[in-house]
Amino acid sequence: xxxxxxxxxxxxxxxxxxxxxxxxxxxxxxxxxxxxxxxxxxxxxxxxxxxxxxxxxxxxxxxxxxxxxxxxxxxxxxxxxxxxxxxxxxxxxxxxxxxxxxxxxxxxxxxxxxxxxxxxxxxxxxxxxxxxxxxxxxxxxxxxxxxxxxxxxxxxxxxx
Amino acid sequence: xxxxxxxxxxxxxxxxxxxxxxxxxxxxxxxxxxxxxxxxxxxxxxxxxxxxxxxxxxxxxxxxxxxxxxxxxxxxxxxxxxxxxxxxxxxxxxxxxxxxxxxxxxxxxxxxxxxxxxxxxxxxxxxxxxxxxxxxxxxxxxxxxxxxxxxxxxxxxxxxxxxxxxxxxxxxxxxxxxxxxxxxxxxxxxxxxxxxxxxxxxxxxxxxxxxxxxxxxxxxxxxxxxxxxxxxxxxxxxxxxxxxxxxxxxxxxxxxxxxxxxxxxxxxxxxxxxxxxxxxxxxxxxxxxx
Numbered sequence: 001x002x003x004x005x006x007x008x009x010x011x012x013x014x015x016x017x018x019x020x021x022x023x024x025x026x027x028x029x030x031x032x033x034x035x036x037x038x039x040x041x042x043x044x045x046x047x048x049x050x051x052x053x054x055x056x057x058x059x060x061x062x063x064x065x066x067x068x069x070x071x072x073x074x075x076x077x078x079x080x081x082x083x084x085x086x087x088x089x090x091x092x093x094x095x096x097x098x099x100x101x102x103x104x105x106x107x108x109x110x111x112x113x114x115x116x117x118x119x120x121x122x123x124x125x126x127x128x129x130x131x132x133x134x135x136x137x138x139x140x141x142x143x144x145x146x147x148x149x150x151x152x153x154x155x156x157x158x159x160x
Numbered sequence: 161x162x163x164x165x166x167x168x169x170x171x172x173x174x175x176x177x178x179x180x181x182x183x184x185x186x187x188x189x190x191x192x193x194x195x196x197x198x199x200x201x202x203x204x205x206x207x208x209x210x211x212x213x214x215x216x217x218x219x220x221x222x223x224x225x226x227x228x229x230x231x232x233x234x235x236x237x238x239x240x241x242x243x244x245x246x247x248x249x250x251x252x253x254x255x256x257x258x259x260x261x262x263x264x265x266x267x268x269x270x271x272x273x274x275x276x277x278x279x280x281x282x283x284x285x286x287x288x289x290x291x292x293x294x295x296x297x298x299x300x301x302x303x304x305x306x307x308x309x310x311x312x313x314x315x316x317x318x319x320x321x322x323x324x325x326x327x328x329x330x331x332x333x334x335x336x337x338x339x340x341x342x343x344x345x346x347x348x349x350x351x352x353x354x355x356x357x358x359x360x361x362x363x364x365x366x367x368x369x370x371x372x373x374x375x376x377x378x379x380x381x382x383x384x385x386x387x388x389x390x391x392x393x394x395x396x397x398x399x400x401x402x403x404x405x406x407x408x409x410x411x412x413x414x415x416x417x418x419x420x421x422x423x424x425x426x427x428x429x430x431x432x433x434x435x436x437x438x439x440x441x442x443x444x445x446x447x448x449x450x
Contacts, residue, residue, distance in 0.1 A: 023165055045161075064266070
């Protein structure tokens with residue numbers, strides 16, 4: 001039994017080794033220990049989606065994952081996703097549609113939307129809404145966000 | 161809120177887990193997907209001293225067809241249930257239920273074993289395994305047990321699991337050509353726990369119902385098998401009269417408590433609506449339209 005655990009994992013392609021408190025959740029690990037402040041800690045009980053990041057290729061709630069449990073894992077944050085260029089068009093669409101206002105939800109929203117682009121390229125508007133239903137936005141009323149995702153899907157469809 | 165100070169240890173095998181349990185006793189809390197447990201820590205609704213991570217125990221993983229039974233490892237995540245080919249073919253009710261659970265990011269972590277062990281009365285999977293007549297296979301240092309799903313859920317957030325005992329797998333009798341199953345729920349927002357829901361599994365005998373198991377969730381202390389409504393369907397063609405008979409029987413099957421969503425009568429109403437919606441899906445199209 002240990003209150004501190006040593007973990008080695010890959011974050012945005014970079015190998016990191018840290019000793020973490022067992023009680024540390026992934027988002028505090030990213031923000032406070034690694035200085036990656038793009039992922040936001042919102043409700044911290046799995047409701048708001050602001051902390052959405054990828055672990056081993058799939059999106060998770062960063063506030064409901066123990067950093068200590070991630071030895072050997074591969075984590076991608078909004079910083080890594082942005083640097084890779086994977087969703088540059090989606091991010092441009094967010095700007096063009098004014099899909100971010102205060103911006104607090106945006107990193108998580110983009111992570112969840114990127115999941116749609118990867119796994120559900122043919123998603124309908126209803127399916128986009130359903131997929132983003134776990135990500136709260138208190139500013140936009142969601143329409144512009146759904147517009148941005150839908151527009152990106154259609155643009156990608158056109159270029160394929 | 162931040163999680164309280166706590167210990168963490170990983171069990172890499174069942175023997176490892178038994179050793180850790182022997183050392184720490186009741187202070188050790190098994191951690192699987194953590195999508196409920198870790199939220200309860202944030203709310204201080206639970207206060208374990210040591211989290212024992214079981215997610216890397218290979219014996220608790222995998223989905224396999226074993227004769228007439230589909231064995232689903234306890235660590236199978238909801239997202240895996242939704243996309244697994246064996247689940248879709250042999251336990252389609254579970255594949256249909258998985259997308260109703262919370263949101264994609266939660267479904268990527270949450271496990272079937274965790275959902276069943278937590279036994280939330282409004283959760284989908286407990287109702288599904290009761291409807292399917294599944295068996296809960298457990299493991300413990302003292303040996304495993306096989307518990308019929310209907311006997312597994314014993315009260316509000318309570319199960320037949322003994323201290324130190326964990327769910328190892330769920331065994332589901334495979335669906336046949338004569339099986340019809342469906343799940344429907346009513347929730348105010350996508351991904352919320354249901355105000356009321358119904359998981360149903362019917363064995364047809366030609367055009368008639370051979371046997372029906374209608375199991376409600378969100379209307380009691382756990383999954384509620386509506387035995388009288390099921391019996392009312394037996395031997396009948398699934399027409400409007402059969403639906404009405406099942407709905408009428410619900411009055412004796414259900415005794416829903418009031419909750420934050422509304423009074424018992426609202427739950428009873430939703431239960432009748434759900435019976436209609438589920439059974440309509442099994443009717444030939446002409447009947448459903450009528």
